[in-house]
Amino acid sequence: VKAVHEFQNDPHCSLFLISLKAGGVGLNLTAADYVFILDPWWNPAAEMQALNRAHRIGQEKNVFVYRFISIDSIEEKIQRLQVRKRELAETFVTANNPLKSLSENELLELFS
Structure with missing residues (x-):
C-alpha cells in the first residue's frame, strides 16, 4: 500500500514494477501511462484486468501498452x-x- 501511494503521489517516483496477477487485483495506478508486459498470461481477461489498473476513471493521460514477445x-x-x-x-x-x-x-x- 505504501509503494502504491508513493507511486501515485511522488513525482520523483516514475517506475512501479508489479506482476500481472498482483496488478490485477484492487489497485488504482492512474499515475502510470506506460505499461510493459513481460510475462503474458494464458487468460487474456487476467491481463486486461491488470492493464485496467492504469486505464481507468481518473486517468488524465493516454496509456501506452507494450508487450515484449520473442x-x-x-x-x-x-x-x-x-x-x-x-x-x-x-x-x-x-x-x-x-x-x-x-x-x-x-x-x-x-x-x-
Whole structure:
C-alpha cells in the first residue's frame, strides 16, 4: 500500500514494477501511462484486468501498452492462444446460437 501511494503521489517516483496477477487485483495506478508486459498470461481477461489498473476513471493521460514477445518463444504461443480465446469468446457472445459454430474442442479450449 505504501509503494502504491508513493507511486501515485511522488513525482520523483516514475517506475512501479508489479506482476500481472498482483496488478490485477484492487489497485488504482492512474499515475502510470506506460505499461510493459513481460510475462503474458494464458487468460487474456487476467491481463486486461491488470492493464485496467492504469486505464481507468481518473486517468488524465493516454496509456501506452507494450508487450515484449520473442520469436519462437512460449510468450508467442501464449499470445496466439490469447487471440484465439478472444475470438472464441466474441463468437460466443455475438452469435445467435454460438454453440452451433463451436466444436467440442473449441469449447474445451475456451473454458479450460
